[in-house]
Amino acid sequence: xxxxxxxxxxxxxxxxxxxxxxxSLFIGTRGVWSSAxxxxxxxxxxxSVCYASILVTGVLxxxxxxxxxxxxxxxxxxxxxxxxxxxxxxxxxxxxxxSILTTQAAHELLAGAPVYGQxxxxxxxxxxxxxATVSGGYDFTYGYPPLTALLTAPLLWIGxxxxxxxxxxxxxxxxxxxxxxxxxxxxxxxxxxxxxLGFGMxxxxxxxxxPAVVALAFLVPVVVRWxxxxxxxxxxxxxxxxLGAACAAQQLxxxxxxxxxxxxxxxxxxxxxxxxxxxxxxxxxxxxxxxxLLINAYFxxxxxxxxxxxxxxxxxxxxxxxxxxxxxxxxxxxxxSDRLSWYSHASxxxxxxxxxxxxxxxxxxxxAATVLPWCxxxxxxxxxxxxxxxxxxxxxxxxVTVPQSAFTTAWQPRLPDGRRTARTVVxxxxxxxxxxxxxxxxxxxxxxxxxxxxxxxxxxxxxxxxVHVDNTGDAALRPHFMVTTGQGMSRYWKVLDGxxxxxxxxxxxxxxxxxxxGFSVPGKGTRIRLxxxxxxxxxxxxxxIRLERRPAPAK
Numbered sequence: 001x002x003x004x005x006x007x008x009x010x011x012x013x014x015x016x017x018x019x020x021x022x023x024s025l026f027i028g029t030r031g032v033w034s035s036a037x038x039x040x041x042x043x044x045x046x047x048s049v050c051y052a053s054i055l056v057t058g059v060l061x062x063x064x065x066x067x068x069x070x071x072x073x074x075x076x077x078x079x080x081x082x083x084x085x086x087x088x089x090x091x092x093x094x095x096x097x098x099s100i101l102t103t104q105a106a107h108e109l110l111a112g113a114p115v116y117g118q119x120x121x122x123x124x125x126x127x128x129x130x131x132a133t134v135s136g137g138y139d140f141t142y143g144y145p146p147l148t149a150l151l152t153a154p155l156l157w158i159g160x161x162x163x164x165x166x167x168x169x170x171x172x173x174x175x176x177x178x179x180x181x182x183x184x185x186x187x188x189x190x191x192x193x194x195x196x197l198g199f200g201m202x203x204x205x206x207x208x209x210x211p212a213v214v215a216l217a218f219l220v221p222v223v224v225r226w227x228x229x230x231x232x233x234x235x236x237x238x239x240x241x242x243l244g245a246a247c248a249a250q251q252l253x254x255x256x257x258x259x260x261x262x263x264x265x266x267x268x269x270x271x272x273x274x275x276x277x278x279x280x281x282x283x284x285x286x287x288x289x290x291x292x293l294l295i296n297a298y299f300x301x302x303x304x305x306x307x308x309x310x311x312x313x314x315x316x317x318x319x320x321x322x323x324x325x326x327x328x329x330x331x332x333x334x335x336x337s338d339r340l341s342w343y344s345h346a347s348x349x350x351x352x353x354x355x356x357x358x359x360x361x362x363x364x365x366x367x368a369a370t371v372l373p374w375c376x377x378x379x380x381x382x383x384x385x386x387x388x389x390x391x392x393x394x395x396x397x398x399x400v401t402v403p404q405s406a407f408t409t410a411w412q413p414r415l416p417d418g419r420r421t422a423r424t425v426v427x428x429x430x431x432x433x434x435x436x437x438x439x440x441x442x443x444x445x446x447x448x449x450x451x452x453x454x455x456x457x458x459x460x461x462x463x464x465x466x467v468h469v470d471n472t473g474d475a476a477l478r479p480h481f482m483v484t485t486g487q488g489m490s491r492y493w494k495v496l497d498g499x500x501x502x503x504x505x506x507x508x509x510x511x512x513x514x515x516x517x518g519f520s521v522p523g524k525g526t527r528i529r530l531x532x533x534x535x536x537x538x539x540x541x542x543x544x545i546r547l548e549r550r551p552a553p554a555k
Contacts, residue, residue, distance in 0.1 A: 010070040014187040018061040018070060021077050021190035024198025025054050025084060032088045043087050050087070053080045067186075074190045078181055081197035082174050089207050093166040097129050098144070099209025103165045105142045105149040106156055115142055115149065115299065117306030132320045132489050134340075135535040136480030143313030147249040147295050148211040165209040173197070173206045176217030180397055183224040188400045195393045205390060211250040212390045218246035219253060223370055223394045225401045226260055230268040230280030240284045244291025251314055252391060255373040258355055261285065263369050266362040269411035277411075314382075320489050320533055321540060325383025329442040332487075336531075336540035337444030338473060343381045346437035351376035353430040359413065360426065366407035370398040379438050446541035447473040448502070452530050455511055460549050461518035464496065467510045467530065474504040477539065479532035481512050485522055491515040521547045 029047060036043035057076050064070050095103075100123045105115045119140040124130050131139045142149070148168060155164035177196035181189045197203055206213045222229075222243045229239055243260070246253040261281055269277035293300070299307040309316070321327045321340060330337040354372050358365050365372065370391070377387045415422055449470040456463045471477055478501040481493045498510030522528070532541045 007066040007068050009065060010067045011187065014067070014070060015061050017187070017194075018074055018077060018190045019058060021074075021081075021194035021198055022054055022057050022061060024194045025050070025077070025081055027198065028088070028200030028204070029084060032084070032092055035091045036087065040091050043091055046083065047087050050080050050084050071186050071189075074181075074186075074193070077190055078177070078193045078197075081177070081193050085170055085174055085197055085203050085206070088203060089163075089166055089170045093162050093207050093209075095128050095162045096208035096210070097124070097131060098211060099162050099165045099169075100124075100128055101142045102144065102149050102152060102209060102211060103156075103162065105146070106152040106165070109146075109149060109153050110156065114303050114306060115146065116303055116310030117141055130491055131317070132482070132492060133318045133535075134320055134480070134533040134538055135318060136478075136492055136533070138491075139313070139317050139319065141310065141313065143310055143317065144211045144250055145248045145292075145296065145311050146299055147245060148214050150295070151214070162209060166207050169209050169211070169213040170203070170206040172214040172217040173202060176220045176393070179217075180220045180224065180393065183221065184397070184400055191396055191400070192393070195396050201389055202393070205386065210386070210390070212252050212386070215246040215249040215253050216390060216393065218242045218249060219256070219391075219394055220397060222246065222260070223397045226263070226369070226398065227267055227366075227402055227406045229260070229284060230264045230277070232280075236284070237287055240287030241291045243284070244288035245295065247288065248292045248295040251311070252387065255351065255376070256370065256391070256394075257288075259358055259369045259373055262355065262359050263362060263366055263410075266359070266366070266410040266412060267407070270409040318535060318538065319382055321381045322489055323377075323380070323383030324385050325378040325380060326438055326442060327379075327381055327383050330444065330540055331542075334442075334446075335542045336446030336448075337441055338447040338537065338539045339441050339444035340381060340538045340540055342437050342441035342444070343379060346434045346441060347376050347380035349437055350379050350431065350434035353434055356430045357427050360415070360430075361423065362410050362412045363407045364404075366410060367398060367402050367404055369402075370394040379434060444539075445472075447471060447475075447477060447534075447539050448479060448532050448541035450530055450532060450541060450543040452543070452545045454547060457521075458518070461520050462514060462547055463518050464511055464513050465493070465530075467498075467512060469502050469508045469510060469532070471502040471504055471506055471508075475537065476501045476503045477534045478502075479510075479534055479541070481510070482531050482533075483514070483519055483545075484529045484531060485526050519547075521549050523549070 033044055033047045036047060053076065057073055061070065061073050064073065104120050104123055108115050108118065121140045124140065133139055151168045152165045155167060158164045158167070173196060177192055180192040180196065184192055202213065222239050229236060243257065247257065261284065264284065265277050265281045268280045272280065296307070321331055327343050330340065351373065354375060358369065358372060374388050374391060377383055415426060449472060451468040452465045454462045455466045467481060469479060482490050483493065484490050493512040493514055496511045496513050499508045502508040528545050528547055530543050530545045
């Protein structure tokens with residue numbers, strides 16, 4: 001008779017992790033309950049039951065005596081989180097710029113019409129943000145790989161709103177969470193629940209229909225124990241296919257893939273030699289590329305030119321600067337820069353430099369493969385926090401399943417001098433070009449000096465501005481104007497009068513009209529910035545302006 005293994009007492013850190021995951025489910029739940037209580041009472045009742053589940057699980061996590069019992073509580077936390085995710089999407093789904101484009105792409109796909117390169121300006125406004133470009137216009141076209149649209153198309157019968165697409169992204173997030181929960185070691189499973197469905201971060205992006213959430217779900221089985229890739233077997237083919245599917249859902253996985261492949265090559269070369277490692281990586285690349293091509297095949301055949309431009313659009317569209325990275329130096333702390341494109345150069349140089357450093361020092365940096373790629377976005381012109389946080393579950397998956405010891409025998413190039421000083425110099429040399437590029441961008445000067453005064457207005461709004469522009473540079477510039485308050489960008493103001501461009505070392509006067517009929521003047525203490533973007537070269541010139549509310553005329 002086989003002896004029964006004793007069920008040990010759970011570790012205190014396991015209890016704490018279960019409790020933290022449980023606590024994270026409170027975040028954002030009240031807002032969903034408030035929305036449901038006004039018009040979806042059954043959903044509100046389900047959320048109230050989830051509150052009870054959170055409370056009971058919190059108590060039991062601290063008092064159960066056996067590890068199996070605590071593992072069952074981890075499952076209870078997961079089920080509660082999944083229930084709350086679907087409750088939220090049923091009452092709080094809405095269109096974002098990404099979801100509305102994906103939904104329209106799904107409609108066009110069913111109609112047999114072209115998907116890429118087609119402007120759909122009527123979709124925007126009414127709460128849906130515009131993506132302004134430095135050329136003075138907006139991007140109204142679909143600019144993502146097609147997988148999310150393909151998954152949305154069969155669900156369009158549900159309705160004409162955002163629900164079909166947000167249901168796809170929320171379901172993808174739930175499935176990705178369940179896969180991670182299952183693949184992680186038992187004591188760590190609640191961490192998957194916490195980072196994917198807790199905190200209220202990623203579920204919000206899922207409810208807004210971001211295709212990156214679908215990419216995240218496909219990357220989960222790739223990243224968990226990714227050091228086993230290239231060893232052969234069905235799991236290897238499955239991981240490669242998931243990597244290809246992730247790259248066919250959104251562009252962010254494109255930046256992670258080189259790091260994973262470089263890490264796999266180093267690991268397998270340490271075991272199989274250069275030829276065996278090349279074959280192993282080639283097998284992964286072939287399977288991933290085949291999956292990617294299969295998903296994109298219809299569009300490659302039916303609209304090859306617009307398709308290739310569409311999937312590369314986020315890299316080429318020339319969107320106005322925005323985000324939480326170093327671009328804020330030119331956006332908020334100075335009056336602009338005549339070298340904005342150097343932020344993009346710096347981002348690409350940093351990505352290349354980090355990949356090179358990763359290859360050279362893979363034994364030390366191997367566990368950070370899922371974090372390093374996103375550092376490059378901190379220097380980009382579009383340095384938005386979504387690029388970082390949407391992939392944070394992958395950080396956890398690697399941290400738990402990819403230990404430092406896995407890289408002990410990994411191959412890495414031998415430097416001429418193996419001393420620490422030499423390694424530091426090499427690493428600094430690889431990263432220095434990106435730092436030089438970002439310094440060039442941040443220290444650039446605004447090429448246009450702006451002076452503005454209200455031309456026509458009401459007591460609380462400005463209809464037109466007269467802007468005097470002095471071009472201090474050598475190149476002729478064609479400015480496009482907008483007025484902003486706080487963070488973020490707004491819509492462009494229409495040029496009513498003024499030259500098409502301002503020659504170098506000359507001046508011009510413009511009369512510009514506010515979008516929507518008028519610009520509402522904010523209260524005192526709000527910073528109002530007049531901005532002028534130019535596309536060639538890519539520049540930004542900003543100036544604080546004073547616009548005050550006036551008392552209404554006496555009746």
